[in-house]
Amino acid sequence: xxxxRRTAVFAAGALxxxxxxxxxxxxxxGTDGNAYDNQPAGQNKPAAAQATANPTATxxxxxxxxxxxxxxxxxxxxxxxxxxxxxxxxxxxxxxxDKDKKSPPTTNxxxxxxxxxxxxxxxxxxTIAGVDEDKVGAVTxxxxxxxxxxxxxxxxxxxxxxxxxxxxxxxxxxVWFVVxxxxxxxxxxxxxxxPKAAEPPADEEAPPSDDGGYQEEEPPGDGY
Numbered sequence: 553x554x555x556x557r558r559t560a561v562f563a564a565g566a567l568x569x570x571x572x573x574x575x576x577x578x579x580x581x582g583t584d585g586n587a588y589d590n591q592p593a594g595q596n597k598p599a600a601a602q603a604t605a606n607p608t609a610t611x612x613x614x615x616x617x618x619x620x621x622x623x624x625x626x627x628x629x630x631x632x633x634x635x636x637x638x639x640x641x642x643x644x645x646x647x648x649x650d651k652d653k654k655s656p657p658t659t660n661x662x663x664x665x666x667x668x669x670x671x672x673x674x675x676x677x678x679t680i681a682g683v684d685e686d687k688v689g690a691v692t693x694x695x696x697x698x699x700x701x702x703x704x705x706x707x708x709x710x711x712x713x714x715x716x717x718x719x720x721x722x723x724x725x726x727v728w729f730v731v732x733x734x735x736x737x738x739x740x741x742x743x744x745x746x747p748k749a750a751e752p753p754a755d756e757e758a759p760p761s762d763d764g765g766y767q768e769e770e771p772p773g774d775g776y
Contacts, residue, residue: 624679635740
C-alpha cells in the first residue's frame with residue numbers, strides 16, 4: 553500500500569470512530585489481578601517510584617523480543633467527559649479486551665490484533681502513579697515479553713489514538729474499553745454504535761490469528 557493510501561485508511565478509520573462517539577456528545581478530546589501467573593499477589597509487580605518497593609526483589613527479566621516499546625509509566629488521569637483512565641508515559645489512554653481473561657490473567661490479542669492494539673509491555677521497572685500497586689501485575693506473552701495488567705486484565709494502547717488524551721478506541725467492536733485505575737471498564741461515555749477498529753499498518757501485516765486476535769472477515773461490531 554502506498555504511503556498516501558495508508559494515510560487515507562488511517563484517517564478514515566479515525567474519522568469513523570470520532571463520528572460514532574460524537575453522536576452521544578462524548579467525542580474524545582485531544583489533550584496536551586491480584587494474583588498473576590498463578591503466583592502470590594505482588595510477586596510479579598513492577599517497581600514503583602511512588603510506592604514502597606522491596607530493594608532486594610529481583611526485577612522481572614527484560615523482554616526477549618528485540619526492540620520492543622516498553623510502557624515505563626502507568627498513571628491515573630482524569631480526562632474531560634471520560635473521567636478516570638490510565639495512561640502511559642506519553643499520556644496515551646490504555647484499554648482492556650473482553651476476550652482476555654482475568655483469572656488467570658490471559659492475553660488473547662496477537663498477530664494483527666496486536667498491531668492495532670499494542671500490548672503495554674514492561675521490563676519490571678514501570679513507575680506507578682495513582683493506581684493501586686497491589687492491583688498491578690504482568691502476564692507473559694507467547695514471545696516471552698511481559699504485558700502489564702491491572703486487576704488481572706492485560707493492558708493495551710490503540711493506534712487509532714493519534715494524540716495524548718484521546719480515547720477513540722472506546723467500545724470498538726463492543727469488546728474494547730478504556731480501563732479505569734481499578735482495572736474495571738470505564739463506561740462513562742459510550743457511542744450509540746460500536747465503532748470499527750483502525751486497520752493495521754500495511755507494512756507490518758501478520759497472518760490472521762485463531763486465538764482471539766485480528767480476524768479479517770469478522771462481522772462489523774464484533775471487534776478483533
